[in-house]
Amino acid sequence: MTDGAIAEPLDLVRLSLDERIYVKMRGDRELKGRLHAYDQHMNLVLSDVDETITVVDVNEETFEERIRTVKRSHEMMFVRGDGVILVSPPGRT
Amino acid sequence: MSFFGFDTSKPVRGNERADAANGGGGENEGTGGLDGAGMDGLDGSRLDSLLEERFKYGTYGGEQSDDVDGLLLEDDDDLNDETFGGSGADVGTDFDFTAGASFPVESDDFFASTSKGPISPVKTTSGHAVGSSGPKMMSLEEIEAQMMSNRHLTQPPLQQSQHSQPIFNQQFQSPGFGGPPQFRLANNQFPPAPQAALSIGSQFGDRRILSVTEIEEGLLQQKQQQQHLQQHMSHTQQPLQVNHISSGPPGHPQFQQGHPVGFAPLQHMNPPVMGPPGMMASGSPPHHHPNLPQFNGPPMGGPMLQNQIFPPAQQFQQPSAPRSFHGSPIPLHPPATGNQPLSTSNQQNLPQDEMLRNAQLYAQQQHQMQMQQQQQRGGGRGEYGAMRYNNVQAMNNRKNVLMHTGFSSEDNPQRGASGKGPGAFDGGWSMQSNRTPRWIRYADSMTQYEKETIAKIQIAQLVSESPFRDDFYYQIYNLFKSSVSDVGIAGANWQQTVVNQGKDTSDMQAQMKKLIEGKKIKQKGTTCKYALYSSISTSLLMATILVTVALEGALGKISLTSVKNPRQLIQINQAAKENHSVPTFSRLTRRKILKSIEKVYTCILNLEQLKRKPPTVGVDDEAWNADSQQNIAELWEELSLNDNIPFTLPHPFPYFLSYSKGKKAFSRLVPYLTPDQMFAALSTLFSRAESLDVCNMPAGSQDEAIELFASTVVPTLVSFISEVPLQVVNAFLRILLERHNMVWLAKSKAGLAFLALLLSRAEILKQGGGLQQGLRPPGADDLALWTELYNFLFASLEGNFAAIFPPTPSPDALDTSKPADEVYIWQFLAAMAVGATSADHQRVLLTEVRDKIFETSRRGSGSENPEDVRALTNVNLFLNALGLGIDASQLANM
Numbered sequence: 001m002t003d004g005a006i007a008e009p010l011d012l013v014r015l016s017l018d019e020r021i022y023v024k025m026r027g028d029r030e031l032k033g034r035l036h037a038y039d040q041h042m043n044l045v046l047s048d049v050d051e052t053i054t055v056v057d058v059n060e061e062t063f064e065e066r067i068r069t070v071k072r073s074h075e076m077m078f079v080r081g082d083g084v085i086l087v088s089p090p091g092r093t
Numbered sequence: 094m095s096f097f098g099f100d101t102s103k104p105v106r107g108n109e110r111a112d113a114a115n116g117g118g119g120e121n122e123g124t125g126g127l128d129g130a131g132m133d134g135l136d137g138s139r140l141d142s143l144l145e146e147r148f149k150y151g152t153y154g155g156e157q158s159d160d161v162d163g164l165l166l167e168d169d170d171d172l173n174d175e176t177f178g179g180s181g182a183d184v185g186t187d188f189d190f191t192a193g194a195s196f197p198v199e200s201d202d203f204f205a206s207t208s209k210g211p212i213s214p215v216k217t218t219s220g221h222a223v224g225s226s227g228p229k230m231m232s233l234e235e236i237e238a239q240m241m242s243n244r245h246l247t248q249p250p251l252q253q254s255q256h257s258q259p260i261f262n263q264q265f266q267s268p269g270f271g272g273p274p275q276f277r278l279a280n281n282q283f284p285p286a287p288q289a290a291l292s293i294g295s296q297f298g299d300r301r302i303l304s305v306t307e308i309e310e311g312l313l314q315q316k317q318q319q320q321h322l323q324q325h326m327s328h329t330q331q332p333l334q335v336n337h338i339s340s341g342p343p344g345h346p347q348f349q350q351g352h353p354v355g356f357a358p359l360q361h362m363n364p365p366v367m368g369p370p371g372m373m374a375s376g377s378p379p380h381h382h383p384n385l386p387q388f389n390g391p392p393m394g395g396p397m398l399q400n401q402i403f404p405p406a407q408q409f410q411q412p413s414a415p416r417s418f419h420g421s422p423i424p425l426h427p428p429a430t431g432n433q434p435l436s437t438s439n440q441q442n443l444p445q446d447e448m449l450r451n452a453q454l455y456a457q458q459q460h461q462m463q464m465q466q467q468q469q470r471g472g473g474r475g476e477y478g479a480m481r482y483n484n485v486q487a488m489n490n491r492k493n494v495l496m497h498t499g500f501s502s503e504d505n506p507q508r509g510a511s512g513k514g515p516g517a518f519d520g521g522w523s524m525q526s527n528r529t530p531r532w533i534r535y536a537d538s539m540t541q542y543e544k545e546t547i548a549k550i551q552i553a554q555l556v557s558e559s560p561f562r563d564d565f566y567y568q569i570y571n572l573f574k575s576s577v578s579d580v581g582i583a584g585a586n587w588q589q590t591v592v593n594q595g596k597d598t599s600d601m602q603a604q605m606k607k608l609i610e611g612k613k614i615k616q617k618g619t620t621c622k623y624a625l626y627s628s629i630s631t632s633l634l635m636a637t638i639l640v641t642v643a644l645e646g647a648l649g650k651i652s653l654t655s656v657k658n659p660r661q662l663i664q665i666n667q668a669a670k671e672n673h674s675v676p677t678f679s680r681l682t683r684r685k686i687l688k689s690i691e692k693v694y695t696c697i698l699n700l701e702q703l704k705r706k707p708p709t710v711g712v713d714d715e716a717w718n719a720d721s722q723q724n725i726a727e728l729w730e731e732l733s734l735n736d737n738i739p740f741t742l743p744h745p746f747p748y749f750l751s752y753s754k755g756k757k758a759f760s761r762l763v764p765y766l767t768p769d770q771m772f773a774a775l776s777t778l779f780s781r782a783e784s785l786d787v788c789n790m791p792a793g794s795q796d797e798a799i800e801l802f803a804s805t806v807v808p809t810l811v812s813f814i815s816e817v818p819l820q821v822v823n824a825f826l827r828i829l830l831e832r833h834n835m836v837w838l839a840k841s842k843a844g845l846a847f848l849a850l851l852l853s854r855a856e857i858l859k860q861g862g863g864l865q866q867g868l869r870p871p872g873a874d875d876l877a878l879w880t881e882l883y884n885f886l887f888a889s890l891e892g893n894f895a896a897i898f899p900p901t902p903s904p905d906a907l908d909t910s911k912p913a914d915e916v917y918i919w920q921f922l923a924a925m926a927v928g929a930t931s932a933d934h935q936r937v938l939l940t941e942v943r944d945k946i947f948e949t950s951r952r953g954s955g956s957e958n959p960e961d962v963r964a965l966t967n968v969n970l971f972l973n974a975l976g977l978g979i980d981a982s983q984l985a986n987m
Contacts, residue, residue, distance in 0.1 A: 015687035018754040037566075 013038050013087055021046075024085040028054040031079065032090055041081030049074040562702050678743050686748045689731050690755050696728040697761050725765050732762075734773045740832075746777050747784035753801050760805040763813070771813050772821065779828045779847065787843040793899025795914065799842050803917075807846050814850055819858045819871040819879060826851050826882045835889035839897050845921045848886070852924035855879050880930050887925070887934055894922070894941040919967040923974035935975050946971070 016035050023031040023044065033049030053070040528534075539547075557563040700721055708717035729735065738744050749755040766774065782788050787802045814822070829838065829847060838844035857863070858871050859879070871879070897918055922942060929935045939946075949964045 011691075014691055015684060017691075018752070019687075 010038075010040065013042075016087070016089065020090050022088050022090045023079065024087075025079070026083045026085060029083075030054075033074075033077070035087075038087075039081070042084040042087070043081040044079040044084065044087075045076070046074075046079060047076045049077050559702055559705070561705060562698065681743050681745055681748065686745055686752070686755075689733075689745060690749060690752060690758060692731045693728055693749075693758050693762060694754070696724045696731070697758060697765075699724045700728075700765055701761075728762055728765060729770060732774070734770065734777050740780070743784060744777060744781045746774070747781040750778070750802070750806060751784070751786040751798075753798060756798075756801050756805045760809045763809050775810065775813065775825060776828060779825055780832045782829070782833060782838065782844065782847070785843060788838070788841045790841060792840045793914075802843055803846065807843075807850075810847075811850060814854050815857075816866055817854070818863060818868045819855060819875040822851050822855050822858065823875060823878045823882060826855075826879075826886070830882060830885055830889075835886060836893050836896070839890060839893070839921075842917055845897070845917055849917070849921040849924045852883075852921075852928045855883075856924070856927050883928055883930055887929075887937075890925075891937060892941065894938060895945060897921070898945055915964070916967055919971050923971045926971060926974035926976075939975065942971070 013035075017038075019035060020032065021035045023033075023046070025031060030052045031046060031049050032052075033046035035044060036047055037043075037045035051072040051074060053072070055068050055070060057066045057068065058064070059066070561568050703717060703721050703724070708714050732749070733745055750759060763771065763774075778785075785802075787796075787799050790796055790799060814825075829835075829851075833844075835848075839848065858868070859876065861870060864870060898915065922938065926935055926938055929938070946968055949968050
């Protein structure tokens with residue numbers, strides 16, 4: 001059985017409709033939520049989203065860098081496409 | 094010196110005017126003009142004053158611009174035809190100079206030397222009916238066209254030349270020259286390029302703004318023609334003197350050449366200078382003297398005058414312009430500049446002066462014509478006025494609006510009210526209160542046609558043939574809003590509702606199409622591949638229930654972190670059920686299933702779209718049918734229900750339903766399946782139930798998938814099964830029994846649903862319910878088979894009925910079990926009870942579930958909690974089914 005012809009890469013995103021996905025975004029952000037809609041710009045409509053922002057705190061004196069994450073939750077959100085780096089199934093984190 | 098600076102009683106001039114007034118055609122005018130002494134009309138001083146007045150109020154274009162002062166609007170023009178008389182009237186020698194200011198006559202010599210005075214007002218123009226702008230313009234244009242085509246010396250008829258002359262004069266009036274150097278023109282040099290630049294075929298009516306390239310071209314032409322003219326000038330002096338242009342062939346060429354150039358210069362003048370379509374169009378109300386508008390103060394005087402005198406030469410700024418003069422070189426004497434040099438060329442210019450005068454007369458006529466035209470068409474704006482605002486209506490509207498809204502400049506003489514700048518500073522309180530609102534200032538910038546055109550374009554981009562396809566969410570949103578009271582939209586079959594409602598909007602779409610002229614707008618790429626099918630049901634959204642626990646009695650939140658129990662920074666979302674409940678096989682990958690689902694959705698969408706737009710009878714029938722058939726075929730193919738896949742291999746169909754969107758799709762695609770196909774589907778479903786995700790969930794789990802399954806798939810099954818005969822029921826039950834372990838099946842809500850469904854249907858059929866549907870009462874064979882199956886089922890479940898109930902949570906934890914969740918269990922039990930074929934069954938049922946019954950009854954009877962009451966009803970349901978006639982409460986008391 002063949003996998004079926006996938007016309008364009010965006011079709012792969014289509015397969016993930018109504019599924020939970022993992023989105024990596026600019027600004028050291030990551031989203032995990034259920035994909036409800038997308039378009040050619042990669043604008044996304046997600047629900048039940050957990051947003052993770054990774055922040056690097058640099059100590060000015062010691063120049064020591066500390067990484068911390070900030071978490072936020074959104075019940076429903078619209079993501080502008082130009083901030084999206086990648087979209088994938090959640091995988092196990 | 095007389096008031097006019099010349100003798101107004103000279104017969105020549107009078108003859109001129111008389112001739113002009115006679116309305117003889119071009120010939121007459123030309124003759125008369127040439128006969129005369131030269132320039133009738135206003136003298137230099139008056140010219141100056143008039144020019145001054147003119148430019149006091151702005152440029153040519155500005156006159157007709159949206160200057161709300163309204164001072165320069167044609168309506169307020171005092172120096173119009175009314176003042177100077179209409180066409181063909183005999184003006185006489187009494188001129189009305191009230192409009193003028195002072196008349197500083199500086200150079201007596203000038204006037205003395207010239208036998209001709211200033212050019213008379215337009216009145217002297219005769220044949221050229223000033224009012225008839227149409228034919229005039231056309232003739233001019235024709236002339237111009239001829240001129241243009243005959244660059245080289247050809248001999249146009251006298252008329253043309255005479256026509257051209259005044260035109261030249263008019264043109265030369267445009268100021269726009271440099272300063273002093275201009276009126277130095279000792280040798281009758283004419284204004285430099287700028288004038289000449291207006292050399293592109295002018296149309297009096299066409300006040301287009303000439304571009305830079307056009308100006309350059311004009312300049313080039315000018316230069317060429319200058320050279321030509323210079324050549325001609327040299328040997329046309331004499332003939333001119335004699336022939337008054339009209340007769341002199343050389344003169345004609347001059348004018349010929351001058352003509353096109355003459356036109357052009359004027360137009361070119363407009364942009365750089367002051368929007369002097371002036372001569373052409375923007376009436377210089379003060380004077381119809383072609384030359385007058387030119388003067389932009391003294392500096393302009395010189396060149397202007399010279400231009401007047403040397404109409405053809407002007408264009409080309411030829412120093413040797415004199416040939417065009419046949420009268421006093423500078424009839425319009427620029428007091429400030431004292432153009433002595435001009436006086437030297439009197440002799441030479443004599444014949445040319447006549448030409449000039451004629452030209453000027455004609456120019457005046459033209460001027461008037463254009464003024465009227467300008468009035469009709471609005472004026473230019475600003476310096477680059479040429480035909481920017483051709484909408485006099487707009488102008489008037491604007492004025493009216495301003496007046497009525499209190500923003501008229503007449504009422505608010507402050508500068509701020511002119512809309513051109515801020516008023517007095519008021520501390521910043523009023524940003525724009527002093528100014529005319531922007532919407533007023535820029536109102537009527539577009540004509541109605543323009544607005545409509547743009548609106549059409551925009552609407553055309555929005556209109557789509559299938560709004561429910563391209564703009565699904567907006568349509569649904571509207572439906573929701575409009576039918577908030579309708580619960581139907583949120584029901585299980587909301588898609589159908591939407592489809593049906595969508596049909597009503599076809600009318601509007603038809604109108605839209607007409608609006609955009611029936612063009613078929615193809616929407617490209619704007620369709621978002623949104624999850625049209627995955628509507629965001631509120632239940633789904635609300636599925637996420639955040640359970641927070643707060644210890645009672647504790648103030649605030651308790652910190653649970655410590656050294657040994659650090660705060661969790663990374664949130665591992667185990668609760669987020671990844672769809673690994675769908676196992677992958679080597680040949681049936683998850684991707685493949687998803688792909689199939691998407692294909693199915695495509696078919697569904699197509700079919701629904703087709704359904705929304707039923708074909709017009711006859712015409713589109715075939716295409717429509719073919720389309721829908723094809724979609725259905727694809728749909729069926731994708732479900733692969735026809736394929737006989739051995740049981741050893743996984744079947745994709747149940748995995749279909751393991752995805753939530755698959756479940757939703759199922760309920761939508763069922764309407765397109767034939768009964769046979771449905772039978773196949775259910776058969777597959779029942780036989781492969783072990784692959785269903787909902788069947789594999791731990792007992793009592795409240796996964797949303799189960800809910801979804803129960804809300805979408807099960808009702809579909811119900812609607813189908815409730816119409817099948819007993820044979821089918823038997824078949825189904827048989828499949829279930831053969832393929833699955835009943836105990837296992839009964840552990841899942843879905844499995845119980847299947848069983849309950851079949852049981853109830855069988856009972857209905859047994860009791861004759863099928864008769865209403867046209868089914869024969871079940872035959873004996875069927876009944877026997879059914880009984881057999883039931884017994885088998887019961888035997889499988891015997892001893893395990895109590896296990897059906899989800900395990901009760903430990904008494905320590907909160908009791909989250911709700912009676913509502915157990916309804917289905919009780920329903921199943923009731924169905925079993927009803928279907929019991931022997932008393933034994935019922936007894937066994939009772940026995941096994943007794944504890945549960947008691948527990949629930951006690952719970953329900955004692956309290957008022959609605960939850961508990963519901964529990965009670967559940968039990969009653971079962972008890973009634975048993976036919977014991979005992980109420981749960983009674984049971985509790987037992």
